[in-house]
Every structure is written in C-alpha cells, then in structure tokens.
Amino acid sequence: MKETLGTTGLVFNEPLLWEKGKKGRSGFSLPRRDVAEHPVDKKLEGPGPDFPDLSEVDVVRHFIRLSQWNFSVDSGMYPLGSCTMKYNPKTNEVQSARPGLAQAHPLLPQQLSQGALRLMYDLEQYLTEITGMDATSLQPAAGAHGELAGMLLFYAYHKSKGAPRSKIIVPDTAHGTNPASAALCGYRSIPIKSNERGVLSPQAVEDIMDTDTAGIMVTNPNTLGLFEENIKAVSDIVHAKGGLVYGDGANMNAIMGIVNMGELGIDVLHLNLHKTFSSPHGGGGPGSGPVCVRKHLEPFLPVPRVIKQKDRYILSEDFPESFGKIHAFYGNVGVMIRAYSYILSMGPENLIKASQLAVLNAAYIKDQLKGTFHLAYDRPCMHECVFSDKLQKPYKVTTLDMVKRLMDYGFHPPTIYFPLVVPGAIMIEPTETESKEDIDQFIESMKAIAREAKENPERLHAAPGKTKRKRLDETLAARKPCLTG
Amino acid sequence: MRYLPHTAEDIAAMLKAVKIDSLEGLFAHIPKDCRRKEALQIPAALTEWELNIHMDQLAQTMATAPEYKVFLGAGSYRHYVPAAASFLAGRSEFVTAYTPYQPEVSQGTLQAIYEYQTLTARLLGMEVANASQYDGASALAEAMLMAVRVSRKKTVAVSRAVHPTYRQVLATYFEPTDFNIIELPYLSDGTTDVSAIKDMDDLGGVAVQSPNFFGCMENLEAIKSSLPDKKTLLVACFSEPLAYGLYKSPGHSGADIACGEGQSLGIPHTFGGPGLGMFAAKMKYVRNMPGRLVGQTVDKEGNRGHVLTLSTREQHIRREKATSNICTNHSLCALAAVIYMASLGGSGFKKLARLNYDKAEYFKGALQQAGFELPFSRPTFNEFVVAFPDGFEKIYQDLLQKKIIAGLPLVDFYPELKNHYVLCATETTARDDMDTLVKEILQ
DSSP states (O other): OOSOSOOOOOOOOOOOGGGSOOTTOOOOOOOOOOSOOOOOOTTTBOOOOOOOOOOHHHHHHHHHHHHTTBOOTTTSOOOBTTTOOOOOOHHHHHHHTOHHHHTOOTTSOGGGOHHHHHHHHHHHHHHHHHHTOSEEEOOOSSHHHHHHHHHHHHHHHHHHTTOOOOEEEEETTSOTHHHHHHHHTTOEEEEEOOOTTSSOOHHHHHHHOOTTEEEEEEESSOTTSOOOTTHHHHHHHHHHTTOEEEEEGGGGGGOTTTBOGGGGTOSEEEOOTTTTTOOOOTTTOOOOOOEEEOGGGGGGSOSSEEEEETTEEEEEOOOTTOOOOSSSSSSOHHHHHHHHHHHHHHHHHHHHHHHHHHHHHHHHHHHHHBTTBEESSOSOOSSOEEEESGGGGGGTOOHHHHHHHHHHTTOOOOEESOSTTSTTOEEEOOOTTSOHHHHHHHHHHHHHHHHHHHHOHHHHHTOOOSSSSOSBOHHHHHHSOOOOO | OTTOOOOHHHHHHHHHHTTOSSTGGGGTTSOGGGBOOSOOOSOOOOOHHHHHHHHHHHHHTSOOTTTSEEOOOTTOOOOOOOHHHHHHHTOHHHHTOOOSOSGGGBHHHHHHHHHHHHHHHHHHTOSEEOSOBSOHHHHHHHHHHHHHHHHOOSEEEEETTSOHHHHHHHHHHHTTSSOEEEEEOBOTTSSBOOGGGTTOSSEEEEEEESSOTTSBOOOHHHHHHTOSSTTOEEEEEESOGGGGGTBOOTGGGTOSEEEEEOTTTTOOOGGGOSOOEEEEEOGGGGGGOOSOOEEEEEBTTSOEEEEEOOGGGSHHHHGGGSSOOOOOOOHHHHHHHHHHHHHHHHHHHHHHHHHHHHHHHHHHHHHHHTTOBOOOOSOBSSEEEEEOOTTHHHHHHHHHHTTEEOOEESTTTOTTOTTEEEEEOOTTSOHHHHHHHHHHHHO
C-alpha cells in the first residue's frame, strides 16, 4: 500500500447518554409478569435511579458511534511496549460465550460443573509447564492482582519461617505496580539501579540484600526489552540470605519454550493472560494474572484449589497454610477460557514460534530505526526495543509530539516516558502477529515523522490532526475534576 | 498457523536485515544455563473444528438454565441481557483496545466509562464513582483500606451478614497490615447487630451489606447514627445493585463509601468471573480513592472530551505511595453495565426491580404456605433464607437428579444455620418453576 494508512472519514458526533432520550422510552423487553404485585416497606422504598429512558435504536447508535472513536488491535497495529497487544483470536470469544460456560453459576454443585473445573485444572498444568514452575493458581484477576498474590506468598512464607521481613528490592526499571503491590503487604521498597548494560548487577544486589529483606522483584525480560543475564547469580545471592525472587512475567511473550523460569531461581512468577495468552485488553480489563510457584511456595497458594481425584475434579479448601482468598470466586474464568483456547489452538511448536517472531519483529524495528532515533541500549533486544527523543531535541520536538503525529499515520503510539531510566522513552513492542508489510509501513511512518521533526516541527506540535479530538487539556481535568455528569 | 503472518521469505529477509542467521540465533545472547532444554509438554495444536468439538464437550457437562432450574443467587445473579447489549459490548473497537492512555484515539472507551461512572453514582446515590475494580470482594477490601486511610484509625468492623467470601478476601488483604478486623453478629431478624461498636474509639469503618447475604435489607440509617465517631466511615456493600431500583440507595441512607459486585447489570455468570467491582464515595474522599477515574475536559479546539485523570493517586505515578496497586480495572464489564443500564433506562430499571421483588415474594409465600419456615423477618429483595426440616440434605440431592438446584446451603459458611438455604428468584424465574420446586420438595 503506497498511501498512508491513517486518513479521515465521516465521524459522527454523539452527546452524552443523558443528553438524549425521552421519558417513557425503553430499550428492554421486560419478561412477562406472572405473579401479583406485593406491598413494599415504605420506609425502605426509594425513588429509583435517575437514568435517561432510551429506545433500543438510541442505545445502539450511541455505542456504535462511540466505538468508532476508538483505536483497537482489530483496526491496526498497536505497538505499546510491555503491553503485548497481539491479535485476539475470534474463536476464543466464541468459546467463552458458549452457554454452558457463560451461563454457569459459580456455586453450582461440583459434580455439575466438571467441564469448567477440568478446564481450570488443565490450564494450570499448561501454564506450569510453559513457565517451568511447579504449580499455578488462576485466582488473581489481573497482573497487579497477581503481584499482590506474589507478595502475599512472600509474606506467608517468611511468617511460616518465624521471621516476617520488612524490605523488598525493586529495580528502577520496574513497572509502578511492583512497589505499590509490595507496599500493600507492608514491604518498604529499596530501589536498585540497573547497570550501564541496562540490567541488574549481582554486586549491587549483594550490597543491599540482608536478612530483613524479603526478596527481590525482577521483570525478565526487563522493561528495556533486555534479558536479565545475571538473573541466576542474583537469585543465588537473594536465596543465600533467605530471601525469595519474584518474577514479573509481563514480558513472557519473548521466551515461551525458550527460557525455563523455574531454573533461573525464580520462586514466584505472575503471568498476564491478557498479554501473552491473547485474551483482549477490553479497553482496560478484565485481565487475568495467574501466579506460578516453585514447590516450596505451593502450600501458601490461595484457596480454593482445583484438584483431581481419580476422574473427578474438585475444589478444595483443605490447604491450612494458604494465604486465603483474593477473589470472591475463582478468578476471571472468562479470560481463562480464552487463554486455554489459545494454547490449544497454538500447540507447543507455535507457542515457541510466536516468541521467536515477536523477538524478530522487535529486532527488525530496532535495526531499521537505529540512527533515525536514539537507541537507549544498543544491545540484542527481546520482544521490545526502547528509543528516545534525544536526536529530535535540537528541533524542540518531544516524544509526545512524535507519537501524537503517529496517530495521523494510522498507528497507535508506543508506550512513552517509560521505563523511567530512559528520558523521553519510546518503547516499541510489535508482537508476533504483525506482518512484515505492516512493520515496514510502521517503520516508514516513523522515519517520515523524524523528517517532519526537522523540516516542520510545528506540524508535530499541533498533532494529531486527523483524530476525533485534538490534544486534550489534562491539567484542566485534574485541577477541576468533573467526574460525573 | 493463522495468527502468525510470517512466510519463510519474510523471515529470511528480516533475519538478513538484522544479520542473524536463524530464528534460534535471536536468543544467542541469553546465557546457556538460562535456556530451556526440554521440549514443551503441552497438547499438539487443534484445528478450529477440533477445538469447537472439545469445548462443546466441556460446556455440555455444566448445569445451566433452562435445562436445569437454578435457584442460586448468593453473589451471582441470572438476569435477562438484551441482545443489543451483548452485541454492543462485543464490538471489536471496545474489546481489543488498551487502557485509554492516549485519549485522542480512545474517546469511545473514555466517554463510555465516564457515562458508567455517572450512572453508577446516580444508582448508588453517591457523588463520585471510579472506573471499576475486579469484583465485589476486592472492592470491599479496598474500601476498608480507604476507610483506615481517611480516618487514620486502625480497626474496622464488618458484619457477619456480608458475603462470606468477601469477608475472607478482606481478611487476606488485611493480614500483612497493622489493622484489625472485628466481626459483628447478626440479629434474629437477619440484620446486623451493631451494639458492639458504640464504645469503640479506634474504629475507621463499619461495613454492612444491603441487601445482605441472607437477602435482608439492613437499616443503614440506624447504623449510621450509631457510629461511635464522626471520623468512622459507613461502608455499604452489595452484591445485587438492582435492588436500588426499588429500595433507597446506599448514598441516600448515609453511606460514605458504596461498593460491591455489579455482575447483575448485564454480565453473564461465567462461573464467577469476570465480574464488576463497583466503587463510589463522597467527593471529599476522591483523592483517597483507589482505581482509575475518567474526567471531562476540552481539547485544543475547545471541544468536549474525556481523559484519565487524578492519576497522581495511582501506582504508575506514585509507585509505593499510591492509594492502591490496581492498574487493570474491569473496563469491558463496566461498558456492559452502562449499556445494560442505558437499555433499561430509569423507568425500566424500576419496573425490573419491582418484578424481581414480586417474584421472590411469591416464592416466599408459596414456601410458607407449604409449611416451611422463613427465619428472618426483615424485607428482602430477590433472595431469602428458608429453614427446611431436618433431613432436607437428602431431598436436595434428589432434586439435583431432577435437574433442580434448590438454592445454596448456608451451613458451610454459618455452622449454626443447619438446614438453612438461601434461594433466589429473578425476572428469569417462571412462576411454574417455583411451583414445581415446592411440589417436588413436598413429595
């Protein structure tokens, strides 16, 4: 395709829900009344909510118009670093919508819910195998929830040893959820700087690891897209002082079948099924953040656990050392179904190939854009690469300006200003599901923007120009919060 | 594989560009002792056709309506979801988008969530609602952490009539902290006994659920007036927000925080998740709230638009000082809920709530007439407790054979409530089915 992907077309305006509709309309077919009215306690009775009354057509047009203001994976490439915006297979949606699964009440007697229990049991086995760990719990509802589960495991483990600890080591490249999750468990975060190669140095860990430190949280591959090459040495140092190693598996998409996380010395690892295992992000959830553990932490996993007894699957609460529960039921089963469907569709060879192609796509982008943009760490990358706006600084063009302009070219912006260790970071994760043609078009668009930065910086300051809304006043939103209408 | 677009030719060209001779070579920089040696032991790939057959077999084993008559509520409710609502919530543009960090290309999600926040605040009678949390249980845990943050006190009280697993989740969240939880007993009418709190001077929050786990409406106004201290927050929890189409909302009854499960608003059971953690509070507490918030603003041309805002509370800015570690919320479930609420409208919401109430009242009447005891006298919404005679466990099992699930036994959660079951009737429960249940029990 010669022309630019991004263009303009007829986009509809649409008011807020309560600015349309008319009292007395309805978009709902109320089931037939087959019982009489019964008096209601007047002291408790209320007026009911003040919602607009809308017809079905009002509702449909409203939300279809809104949907057209969104960028999505199904409309184009979404190279958000550390978010793994891969294609979300449609068969997964069909599987999770099957009435037997979607309409299944969570408190069904266990003999009447064998299919869902088997699916959860098998998915746990698959994730355990893919990560190289010993056991998995699917209960956490999101990545950050998985991190919380991981910290609760740390806490329960150290408590069982009779000595709860107070600190935790968190690298400066970590996602903000890491220190926040640790804080929920009362741990004080001790930051540690990555070295000049962008990874952890064993010496730096040795210097601060002590017997009051519960352990370390490591993202591997890290948020610079680099493999933490000293991970085994780091694990040994932490273990020698009685600590544990937490692995943030947000970037697992780079290493499926290629690295065995258990062998690296990682004691707990969380996965994001909505990243690596293809379930959609839903505009910000629901996700699912299973935790995989080594044998010594298995007794502390949340309950209930799905166990197999002969040919039957049961939910067991009989794990006296468990840290408890973090979900009302068993976690986000709808997301688990999608991940299960994905793993079965892919099989072992394609999962490995997916990681290989994810890394190939990132390496190719890194190579093609090197020189056009400043590359923070010129080393072999994994599934993502991190550039910055250093070369565009002389033209007074920032990362923000460039990625806003990228929207006009028909691409979603990469992750920006993260990780914090790279000023003006542009973090690109293409994923394996983008074809060479689409990647080439992305590269051409990035190069065109770099040219514009030199020749016509004003155009970038004014970007985006083709979107439904131009740059929004975020300061005003925060200074005078208007959170409901 | 249909999700992997690379041809052999593409791979060769790309490898050549990066000067690496094989796909395997891309990983050569990883130390050898970190490499996986064993093959992946997972099943071989299925075709889409084979997958359909396999998934259908799994789904067939599950007991679902209409084949089964399911009288279960207890935190997950069966309601009719309009076809248009499911259709709209399945739009790719919503489903396959990320968190709206780039507002210019995310106005669809942002406006929808702003509308969700608004309708949620109106439903709960509160001033501000967040963009959602994971589920009712974690929403309650976060609410109680917020209560100790706001009040700067160390103890919270929670009613035993709050959903048992919500209380377990709350206990898990509080275990590594310095804060304490005390449990409040329930009275013979099925509501919470708050007499224990009146002399407590270190109480940051009191949590009750209304309708509670027994289906009973709590007297929130009376509880509010018995709080020992002005700083103590009243946290009103719920698992069935449709009740506020009939009964007064938490906000109109004095709640400082209202939180709970929103699954009943257009979201299928899916064996318990994903659900929708709803969370709302008074505006004066907004900077202590967990979770994402969407706010209204203008763009450079002065047009109305929406953005994520007040993010200085959140983990990606504040790191360890954030109000919560929450990052992902349940945006798509919030979208389903706002579409559902919009489809019903204010008038429809009230009618539907009334129908749920009347169905349950009919059910209660039929059971009472058959001679069964309803131990709790408080008004209920769409579920209630029945005390069956000794030996009912056997009948319950027999009914399963007849494809009837006669509610949830309470004894696992409340050892003192032997033979007590919580039963539920919504607008999807036909009168004939309720009559059948009563008849079958009597046989």
